[in-house]
Amino acid sequence: METKQRYTFKKDEKLKSRKTIEQLFKEGKSFSNFPFRVLWQFTELAKAPVQTGFAVSSKHFKKAVDRNRIKRLMREAYRLQKNELQTQLMLQRKQLAVFIIYVGNELPDHDFIVEKMNPVLTRLIKITNENLSANT
Numbered sequence: 001m002e003t004k005q006r007y008t009f010k011k012d013e014k015l016k017s018r019k020t021i022e023q024l025f026k027e028g029k030s031f032s033n034f035p036f037r038v039l040w041q042f043t044e045l046a047k048a049p050v051q052t053g054f055a056v057s058s059k060h061f062k063k064a065v066d067r068n069r070i071k072r073l074m075r076e077a078y079r080l081q082k083n084e085l086q087t088q089l090m091l092q093r094k095q096l097a098v099f100i101i102y103v104g105n106e107l108p109d110h111d112f113i114v115e116k117m118n119p120v121l122t123r124l125i126k127i128t129n130e131n132l133s134a135n136t
Contacts, residue, residue, distance in 0.1 A: 009079040015053035033120050035104030046095035049086050053099045060105040077117035
């Protein structure tokens with residue numbers, strides 16, 4: 001019998017700890033993949049394999065409505081594509097904190113965000129695999 005894959009983004013998967021976020025900005029590694037800047041760091045004691053936060057600059061988007069829409073689109077694109085990354089981290093018994101910042105200056109549409117989120121998640125999977133091979 002086939003098990004149906006669930007695409008959820010639960011409370012435990014959201015990066016909300018101020019301490020973890022501050023540590024991520026101070027000590028975390030980052031890469032850019034337009035229109036995103038991604039900060040990441042392996043963590044301990046996380047409730048989920050990946051905890052993710054999203055942000056949009058108020059410098060480029062003055063209206064909160066626009067910033068919230070972009071964050072909503074980012075969360076949706078992440079939610080639909082994160083399962084492979086989570087599976088990889090569960091197999092390795094690692095926890096990852098990720099913060100994704102939208103750095104573009106034009107209001108994107110859904111298809112654009114989904115298309116651009118895929119290489120970001122692929123690169124995070126590659127990073128976790130490199131970490132595994134470096135530790136063995």
